[in-house]
Amino acid sequence: MTILPDxxxxxxxxxxxxxxxxxxxxxxxxxxxxxxxxxxxxFGYFLGDLVQAQVDLVVEPGFRVQxxxxxxxxxxxxxxxxRTVSVSxxxxxxxxxxxxxxxxxxxxxxxxxxxxxxxxxxxxxxSESEHGATTAKAEVxxxxxxxxxxxxxxxxxxxxxxxxxxxxxxxGPGDPRxxxxxxxxxxxxxxxxxxxxxxxxxxxxxRARRGRPFAxxxxxxxxxxxxxxxxxxxxxxxxxxxxxxxxxxxxRLLADDLPGFLDAHPAYRGEAAGLARFFExxxxxxxGPGAGHDAFSLGDLASLGQRLARAERAA
Amino acid sequence: xxxxRSGDAMLTDWRAAAGRFEAAVGGAxxxxxxxxxxxxxxxxxxxxxxxxxxxxxxxxTLLRAVARALGGxxxxxxGTVDMMPTDLVYHTYLADDGRPRVEPxxxxxxxxxxxIFFFNEINRARPQVHALLLRLMAERTLTAFxxxxxxxxxxxxxxxxxxEREETFELPAAARDRxxxxxxxxxxxxxxxxxxxxxxxxxxxxxxxxxxxxGAVLDHAALPGIAAAIQxxxxxxxxxxxYVIGLWEALVRPGDAGIRLPGIDMEALVQGGASPRGxxxxxxxxxxxxxxxxRDWMVxxxxxxxxxxxxxxxxxxxxxxxxRRASIVPDLVRAVFETVPAP
Numbered sequence: 255m256t257i258l259p260d261x262x263x264x265x266x267x268x269x270x271x272x273x274x275x276x277x278x279x280x281x282x283x284x285x286x287x288x289x290x291x292x293x294x295x296x297f298g299y300f301l302g303d304l305v306q307a308q309v310d311l312v313v314e315p316g317f318r319v320q321x322x323x324x325x326x327x328x329x330x331x332x333x334x335x336x337r338t339v340s341v342s343x344x345x346x347x348x349x350x351x352x353x354x355x356x357x358x359x360x361x362x363x364x365x366x367x368x369x370x371x372x373x374x375x376x377x378x379x380x381s382e383s384e385h386g387a388t389t390a391k392a393e394v395x396x397x398x399x400x401x402x403x404x405x406x407x408x409x410x411x412x413x414x415x416x417x418x419x420x421x422x423x424x425x426g427p428g429d430p431r432x433x434x435x436x437x438x439x440x441x442x443x444x445x446x447x448x449x450x451x452x453x454x455x456x457x458x459x460x461r462a463r464r465g466r467p468f469a470x471x472x473x474x475x476x477x478x479x480x481x482x483x484x485x486x487x488x489x490x491x492x493x494x495x496x497x498x499x500x501x502x503x504x505x506r507l508l509a510d511d512l513p514g515f516l517d518a519h520p521a522y523r524g525e526a527a528g529l530a531r532f533f534e535x536x537x538x539x540x541x542g543p544g545a546g547h548d549a550f551s552l553g554d555l556a557s558l559g560q561r562l563a564r565a566e567r568a569a
Numbered sequence: 570x571x572x573x574r575s576g577d578a579m580l581t582d583w584r585a586a587a588g589r590f591e592a593a594v595g596g597a598x599x600x601x602x603x604x605x606x607x608x609x610x611x612x613x614x615x616x617x618x619x620x621x622x623x624x625x626x627x628x629x630t631l632l633r634a635v636a637r638a639l640g641g642x643x644x645x646x647x648g649t650v651d652m653m654p655t656d657l658v659y660h661t662y663l664a665d666d667g668r669p670r671v672e673p674x675x676x677x678x679x680x681x682x683x684x685i686f687f688f689n690e691i692n693r694a695r696p697q698v699h700a701l702l703l704r705l706m707a708e709r710t711l712t713a714f715x716x717x718x719x720x721x722x723x724x725x726x727x728x729x730x731x732x733e734r735e736e737t738f739e740l741p742a743a744a745r746d747r748x749x750x751x752x753x754x755x756x757x758x759x760x761x762x763x764x765x766x767x768x769x770x771x772x773x774x775x776x777x778x779x780x781x782x783x784g785a786v787l788d789h790a791a792l793p794g795i796a797a798a799i800q801x802x803x804x805x806x807x808x809x810x811x812y813v814i815g816l817w818e819a820l821v822r823p824g825d826a827g828i829r830l831p832g833i834d835m836e837a838l839v840q841g842g843a844s845p846r847g848x849x850x851x852x853x854x855x856x857x858x859x860x861x862x863x864r865d866w867m868v869x870x871x872x873x874x875x876x877x878x879x880x881x882x883x884x885x886x887x888x889x890x891x892x893r894r895a896s897i898v899p900d901l902v903r904a905v906f907e908t909v910p911a912p
Contacts, residue, residue: 506908536912541809541867542868
């Protein structure tokens with residue numbers, strides 16, 4: 255078992271521990287062609303540092319890693335945790351390379367610079383064929399790294415114990431624009447949502463406004479009054495006002511219902527006489543012997559519509 | 570508003586007589602102005618009337634008062650379970666000389682002169698009796714003793730109380746359709762009328778009360794003629810015709826007319842009914858009302874005033890809604906009038 259520096263890795267500042275299995279007589283061992291452990295550096299670690307290690311295993315083609323044989327993330331010893339393990343496999347010529355990326359974390363609170371050993375482990379490879387499964391084991395050797403203390407063991411005495419502490423780091427002024435934009439966007443969304451809710455619940459300003467049927471009728475009556483020669487003008491005008499009254503009452507209003515309508519809608523009480531005359535005229539026009547001497551002229555109807563529309567606005 | 574032509578002076582006189590008639594009946598029957606008005610309309614529309622109501626609200630008194638004020642012959646029978654049609658037609662007994670005698674029964678006794686036939690508790694009589702009544706009402710004729718009797722002036726008034734259902738026979742739809750109106754009678758709501766009815770001894774002795782009504786305010790023999798004159802004299806404008814047809818359509822197909830009642834499937838509510846005869850009766854009665862109101866043309870109010878009594882019982886609901894008829898039909902009628910535009 256030798257530990258050799260590897261050319262290209264040295265250029266990148268890595269130190270390579272090459273563990274070649276030289277025990278050739280065992281045929282199972284022969285199926286593992288090489289084991290390499292690479293680390294960025296074997297020294298200069300402090301309490302809490304992450305130690306990266308890359309293990310390259312070269313095996314005969316057809317072998318694959320048995321996942322259960324890989325080290326499990328977790329505490330390995332009281333001072334060492336294995337944080338992550340990831341496996342990647344690739345074909346390399348006529349061999350197969352399995353690369354393990356291991357991340358350890360060191361929790362050793364060292365009082366002086368010293369060497370610690372990360373334990374080795376065994377990885378099992380399996381090759382399945384028609385005649386059965388062949389397994390091969392690769393021993394990953396233990397390897398060492400140096401840890402150093404973070405501070406002096408016996409610092410010079412100081413009057414103020416706070417002087418032992420390092421000052422707090424300065425936090426630079428952050429850029430609040432992104433947060434402001436986010437806040438403004440959220441506020442706009444909230445407002446939009448609230449507007450939708452208000453519309454759904456008919457809160458102000460979406461409170462359902464009562465329609466203004468008399469205003470519509472008044473417009474129609476004015477239009478009809480402008481062309482008095484139309485044959486059906488009178489009937490259309492009466493109908494327009496009827497529709498407005500029906501809409502205001504919420505039901506079909508007959509002449510006899512007028513007192514009840516005025517009680518329910520006192521705003522129109524001022525027009526009681528005009529409305530009574532309108533109903534009488536409508537009755538005669540539609541059901542009776544025709545408009546009599548007290549026929550409503552289109553102009554009268556239009557002005558009644560105007561007055562009703564005004565009462566409607568005041569209501 | 571009374572713009573009757575001079576030839577219609579007779580109608581004007583009769584309207585005054587109708588007013589006297591209503592006043593005479595109203596003097597004896599308190600707080601039933603609407604029922605009295607409807608009965609008057611039925612009289613002049615020559616229609617039969619079914620009174621419905623609780624026990625003791627004055628159904629019989631009202632009909633007796635109407636019969637008294639109308640004049641003419643008046644017969645009355647009480648419906649019972651064992652009554653057979655023949656009981657109405659003839660009466661058999663052993664005379665003093667020991668021989669059996671057959672004499673005309675209540676219907677035939679006054680024959681042609683009979684103006685009001687009053688059938689009390691009609692739903693206690695059997696369907697056989699209803700069948701006889703059907704012909705009497707529809708054709709105003711009866712075949713008995715090998716001849717046909719005619720009753721040109723006859724009007725059938727019937728009453729039934731809606732409290733009991735034991736030992737009663739529901740009137741068949743055909744019989745109900747022949748009644749012009751079904752008038753629901755309730756005790757008066759007015760406190761003054763209630764007090765008078767309970768404490769005034771005048772209302773305790775029904776016979777004396779009826780006897781106090783001036784008899785024969787109307788000439789019952791002339792009623793058919795004046796009824797025909799009313800039907801011819803009162804005009805219906807195209808607008809009112811369209812209105813009645815619209816009401817009819819909305820009543821039979823309320824869903825299509827846009828009527829919605831809470832908790833009711835409008836497409837499945839009305840099964841049928843509202844016969845053409847019913848709508849013809851409606852217009853007939855509406856003409857009478859227009860005449861009573863002093864017009865010679867109809868207005869929608871005339872239709873509305875009598876619509877529930879005339880059309881209410883002619884609408885047949887799906888069986889699932891039939892039990893709630895008393896609440897559904899008035900709502901439906903109200904909704905129909907709130908929906909159909911007039912004009």
